Amino acid sequence: GTAGFDLAERTARELGRTVMQTFAEHPAASGEHLASPTGFGRIPRDHTARFLEGRGYVLGQVERKSVFDLHADASVVVAAAAAAAEFAVGYEVVQWEYPTPEEFTLDYAWMKSRMSTDTPVGDMEVDEEVWDADRVRRMEQRYLDSGERVLVTAARHVASGRLCAFNELASRTDPTLASSQMDTLVLSEHRGHRLGMLVKCAGLRRWRELVPDSPRLLTFNAEENRPMLSINETLGFTPAAYIGAWRRDLE
Structure with a gap:
């Protein structure tokens, strides 16, 4: 070390x-x-x-x-999805597996860039990331080449046609192993409509169908990110461990 x-x-x-x-x-x-x-x-x-x-x-x-038990009773997720849909008036859910359809690529790239600016970082230093269609394609190809599956669930603002929230679920090469919940984000201008709950529930329900042998789902969230942790806790995610983010300023 x-x-x-x-x-x-x-x-x-x-x-x-x-x-x-x-x-x-x-x-x-x-x-x-x-x-x-x-x-x-x-x-x-x-x-x-x-x-x-x-x-x-x-x-x-x-x-x-x-950790979320993918084989647990789904009634909690179903009920939470219905409740979220009542608040998400004017939004609809769209889903795809990699590669991303051309019509969604630029909006997806924009939301990926916002992950570097719109999520809590504490005292850590995070540079703003630049995402474009080429970067999305390069990322997707790495997953496709490895044999992993990635499901993206997004919320689309019906009036503008733009994507404004998303959630990613990814399998391992061996689909019987634990899956990963990766990025989840609601753009700041669309918060307050339970879109985070909406896309997470839709993703979980579809994931049970796509990867039925995966036993559980792993995810990581900043402890101060109470809006996202509250969603996870409501759905049945339980704490498994804690991660320290450490920083040193070089002299």
């Missing part, structure tokens, strides 16, 4: 970088804990935390790793 961090930090300096960031899983444990600077979440001050502190890293955020 020491040799690896020495190499990474030396290389960063040679490239003119000034900030180092890393993520580490911290299993639940008794004893001393470190609180997130955001005021949400904490992690044990375990051997990993002490190692990182010893190298000058400080805790910048805590993320929650959550």
Whole structure:
């Protein structure tokens, strides 16, 4: 670990970088804990935390790793979907598997770019990302080449025809392993219509049909992202572990 961090930090300096960031899983444990600077979440001050502190890293955020049982009773998801639909007047759900249909590519790219600016980052440093159709195609091809499946569930604003919320679910190459819930976002100008719940529910219901042998779904959310965590908790996601986001400003 020491040799690896020495190499990474030396290389960063040679490239003119000034900030180092890393993520580490911290299993639940008794004893001393470190609180997130955001005021949400904490992690044990375990051997990993002490190692990182010893190298000058400080805790910048805590993320929650959550698990959803894909074989559980679906009645909760069905009920939540119906309730969300009552609030999402003027919106409709559209779904596709990679590759993204041409008509949705630019809107999808725009929403992917907003993941770098519209989600909580705590004290971590995140550069705004630029996404275009070419970048979307390159990303999709990597998944397709690996044999993984990705389902995108999006909400479309009927009046404008534009996509304004999305959720991604991805399988492993072996469909009997755990799946992943990746990006979920509602564009800020469309929040307040339960679109996050709408797209998550639609995605979960379709995923049971597409990948019936996957036993569970894994996802990660910042502890301060209460709107998204509240959706997960309502649907039956349970905490499995906590992730420390660590940062060091290089001298």
